[in-house]
Amino acid sequence: MKITMIGTGYVGLVTGTCFAESGNDVTCLDVDTSKVALLNRGGVPIYEPGLEELVRRNSAAGRLKFTTDYESAIRSAQCIFICVGTPQDYSGAADLKYVQSAAENMAPFLRENAVVICKSTVPVGTNRRVADWIRSRTNTRFMIASNPEFLKEGAAIDDFTKPDRVVVGVDEPAAAEILQELYKPFLRTEKPFIVVGIESAEMIKYAANCMLATKISFINEMANICEKVGADINEVRKGIGHDARIGFSFLFPGVGYGGSCFPKDVRALASLAAQHGLDARILRTVDETNNEQKNTLFRKLMDHFEGNLTGRTVAIWGLSFKPRTDDIREAPSLVLIQNLLAAGCAVKVHDPVALENVRREIGDLVEYCVHHYDACDGADAICIVTEWNEFRNPDFDYIRLKMKSPVIFDGRNLYDRQKMAARGFHYSGVGLSALPVEAK
Numbered sequence: 001m002k003i004t005m006i007g008t009g010y011v012g013l014v015t016g017t018c019f020a021e022s023g024n025d026v027t028c029l030d031v032d033t034s035k036v037a038l039l040n041r042g043g044v045p046i047y048e049p050g051l052e053e054l055v056r057r058n059s060a061a062g063r064l065k066f067t068t069d070y071e072s073a074i075r076s077a078q079c080i081f082i083c084v085g086t087p088q089d090y091s092g093a094a095d096l097k098y099v100q101s102a103a104e105n106m107a108p109f110l111r112e113n114a115v116v117i118c119k120s121t122v123p124v125g126t127n128r129r130v131a132d133w134i135r136s137r138t139n140t141r142f143m144i145a146s147n148p149e150f151l152k153e154g155a156a157i158d159d160f161t162k163p164d165r166v167v168v169g170v171d172e173p174a175a176a177e178i179l180q181e182l183y184k185p186f187l188r189t190e191k192p193f194i195v196v197g198i199e200s201a202e203m204i205k206y207a208a209n210c211m212l213a214t215k216i217s218f219i220n221e222m223a224n225i226c227e228k229v230g231a232d233i234n235e236v237r238k239g240i241g242h243d244a245r246i247g248f249s250f251l252f253p254g255v256g257y258g259g260s261c262f263p264k265d266v267r268a269l270a271s272l273a274a275q276h277g278l279d280a281r282i283l284r285t286v287d288e289t290n291n292e293q294k295n296t297l298f299r300k301l302m303d304h305f306e307g308n309l310t311g312r313t314v315a316i317w318g319l320s321f322k323p324r325t326d327d328i329r330e331a332p333s334l335v336l337i338q339n340l341l342a343a344g345c346a347v348k349v350h351d352p353v354a355l356e357n358v359r360r361e362i363g364d365l366v367e368y369c370v371h372h373y374d375a376c377d378g379a380d381a382i383c384i385v386t387e388w389n390e391f392r393n394p395d396f397d398y399i400r401l402k403m404k405s406p407v408i409f410d411g412r413n414l415y416d417r418q419k420m421a422a423r424g425f426h427y428s429g430v431g432l433s434a435l436p437v438e439a440k
């Protein structure tokens with residue numbers, strides 16, 4: 001099938017490449033000329049495990065192409081996926097300007113009965129607006145469909161090629177049939193292809209993300225209470241997770257969720273509810289709780305150093321909003337860095353893949369370290385913000401030697417606090433208070 005992805009970011013590039021891998025003829029279109037040039041030179045603009053090899057293989061086979069030219073990308077495409085960003089606008093709502101521009105730019109070149117599919121996360125009602133934007137520029141007959149994307153960065157290829165379900169919202173059964181054909185290779189393990197109305201499909205994506213964000217804010221709140229009352233959130237998590245009605249997934253306490261989806265999607269749904277006269281109290285609280293949670297490590301540092309961080313050096317391990325991605329959008333690390341700099345600290349940071357993205361965002365306000373051990377040199381404390389695998393079993397004796405004082409604030413509960421006390425560290429996790437350090 002001839003397919004065009006409009007928007008070649010995390011979603012458009014991953015899903016377009018996976019469609020090419022299953023034998024389709026895919027064109028990825030983007031307005032970012034440097035991104036397209038890089039892809040045409042064989043580079044990949046984002047870090048996503050396994051993606052580079054797939055892009056190379058399918059480009060070499062001629063099934064995957066990159067362009068900035070709407071006319072050539074749209075003319076022969078049977079399916080056109082809109083995968084452009086839908087960031088938050090000044091009011092908290094989703095900003096649809098990129099979606100509108102994609103719709104208007106493709107319109108003059110659409111072929112008869114093409115299917116225009118919105119994969120971007122958009123508020124209920126947007127797909128119908130997309131149809132209106134297109135109709136304002138062409139008389140060609142086309143079909144529309146909503147096809148929300150559920151992939152997670154860091155495991156995007158697996159999520160897309162082995163989905164739990166595919167959701168498609170349509171008016172016309174013919175559009176659903178075409179999409180079912182396209183998704184067939186990914187649904188061979190009998191995972192459901194769910195066909196619903198367009199408004200329901202749009203709502204499903206927001207409801208899913210808001211549920212997951214709610215679970216995170218819930219467990220973070222439980223963790224904060226645990227700390228105050230002397231309970232251990234790891235033990236509490238075990239005790240509740242075995243209840244089949246609750247389960248374990250998305251119940252890891254931490255320093256707040258970030259990324260390009262949860263924060264903006266929670267706010268966008270709350271904003272949509274408000275436009276319809278509803279106060280989405282749960283969503284507003286989830287967002288507030290999350291914003292507050294991003295300050296948790298800073299608060300702990302302030303308590304530990306008796307309210308004065310001036311002249312201290314703090315190492316940060318992990319900058320991306322989660323492991324296995326270089327995405328730093330709304331990352332908790334950025335809030336921590338900002339707080340530390342404002343408090344007069346020197347900050348040394350390490351991340352396996354996100355250093356350059358942070359440098360682009362904040363410049364030389366912090367020291368960038370190629371190895372996580374380098375960040376410990378002369379540090380008064382380490383803050384662990386992202387749970388990269390390479391942080392799980394470090395050489396603690398070596399770290400202690402490098403640090404000015406053996407203090408670790410762990411935002412991801414990577415270590416055993418008894419063992420950390422025995423190793424001579426002041427160690428505090430989230431939902432775990434520090435134990436007295438044992439004499440070494």
Ligand SMILES: NC(=O)c1ccc[n+]([C@@H]2O[C@H](COP(=O)([O-])OP(=O)(O)OC[C@H]3O[C@@H](n4cnc5c(N)ncnc54)[C@H](O)[C@@H]3O)[C@@H](O)[C@H]2O)c1
Pocket residue numbers: 006007008009010011012029030031032035083084085086098099101102119120121122149150151152153260261
């Ligand atoms: N990133 C995720 O994990 C994820 C998961 C599911 C859904 N989504 C949703 O998918 C959408 C895209 O997210 P993303 O993370 O891939 O965004 P992104 O910012 O990584 O990529 C968007 C791309 O669209 C391009 N673009 C903007 N306007 C354009 C236009 N008019 N024509 C052609 N290209 C244009 C940009 O240059 C950019 O390369 C968003 O709505 C997001 O909420 C994202």
